[in-house]
Amino acid sequence: MDTNTLLNRYAAGERDFSGVILHQANLADADLRGANFGGADLSGVNLSHANLAGCVLNRANLTNAELSGANLNHANMSDTNLIGAQLIRANLEAAHLIRADLRSASLILANLTRSNLSEAELSGTDFSGAILSYANLTATNFNEAEIIGADLTGVVISQMEMSSERTHPGLSHKWVTWAG
DSSP, X not given: OOHHHHHHHHHTTOOBOXXXXXXXXXXXXXXXXXXXXXXXXXXXXXXXXXBOTTOBOTTOBOXXXXXXXXXXXXXXXXXXBOTTOBOTTOBOTTOBOTTOBOTTOBOTTOBOTTOBOTTOBOTTOBOTTOBOTTOBOXXXXXXXXXXXXXXXXXXXXXXXXXXXTTOOTTOOOTTOOOOO
8 A cells, every 4th residue: 555545545534554565654743643554564664743642653664764743642552563663752641652662762752751662662662751640660671771861750669670780771772773
């Protein structure tokens, strides 16, 4: 499916785009609220400043996706591949990211208030300046994650996830790429 077909179908009222292949599509600034992209291939897609509030993105492939400034409020992103994704200043408030893979993703200044990231893979993720207030981070892997300046008020997390053996704030992982 191409970008124009997707946008036309959405405008006509269609919301189920599960399993669609939109590799490297440009959907910047698109309003796709409430759409179902479960199991979709959105790798390398540009969704910067898109409105994806309430979207279903579970089991989707968003490797190296550009989601900076996107609204993902209440989105279901459980079991989603977000390796190397850019989510700078994204709104992920109350998003479901259970078992999501965010290795080396950039969530600088992102809002993750009340998000559920339980069992998520967060190694090498950059949370610099992010708001993680009241987020659920139980059983996550924070290995070498950057959390400098992050707001961790009321975060649900065990001592093991934040031990010095697993977390190395301040290391840079900008050299990691997932190009294929």
